[in-house]
Amino acid sequence: MAKKLKKEMDDKQLLQGILDSAQQIWLAGLAVFARAQSEGSKLFDSLVKEGAAIEARTKKSAEATVEDLRGRVEEAKGKASSAWDNLEKVFEDRVARALGRLGVPVQREMRALEERLANLEARLEQLATAPATPTPAKARRPGRAKTAAAAAAEAEAGAEAGGAGKPKRSSRAKGKSAKDAAPETPAG
Numbered sequence: 001m002a003k004k005l006k007k008e009m010d011d012k013q014l015l016q017g018i019l020d021s022a023q024q025i026w027l028a029g030l031a032v033f034a035r036a037q038s039e040g041s042k043l044f045d046s047l048v049k050e051g052a053a054i055e056a057r058t059k060k061s062a063e064a065t066v067e068d069l070r071g072r073v074e075e076a077k078g079k080a081s082s083a084w085d086n087l088e089k090v091f092e093d094r095v096a097r098a099l100g101r102l103g104v105p106v107q108r109e110m111r112a113l114e115e116r117l118a119n120l121e122a123r124l125e126q127l128a129t130a131p132a133t134p135t136p137a138k139a140r141r142p143g144r145a146k147t148a149a150a151a152a153a154e155a156e157a158g159a160e161a162g163g164a165g166k167p168k169r170s171s172r173a174k175g176k177s178a179k180d181a182a183p184e185t186p187a188g
Contacts, residue, residue: 096106105113
């Protein structure tokens, strides 16, 4: 009996221990629930602050990465543009040399010709609209051929003087031009 009693006591103590543990767990759960209710808003606010800080750090990091990438893209774009400009320059130089060998005038020469043509057209227009003014008679230069009127006057004078009846022949009459008869000297 003593054994039975001891066994029942042990069972009662075991049962009481389990009940006590369950009671403690229940009380601890209630305490956690009460504390979560009272400190829950504080915890939530704390978590929001931590989240904002993490977001700010990641945003700065992302912006720095984006700026770095933009810089690299601009650098690559500059290099590509420079390479394209160099290629274009080489092509233009080669085409210009080839056109020069073929005798095709370059743009600069065409502009100069256009300018000269415009100046000549303006001069012609000026001469066409200018009133006709008689030009003064030029002094006769030595060695020049006589005009028809001068040759006739000389022949008449020779006939009156009793000449052979033949007028002197000018250099033109002999088949020579005025240039062949005597070289012109530059007017100065």
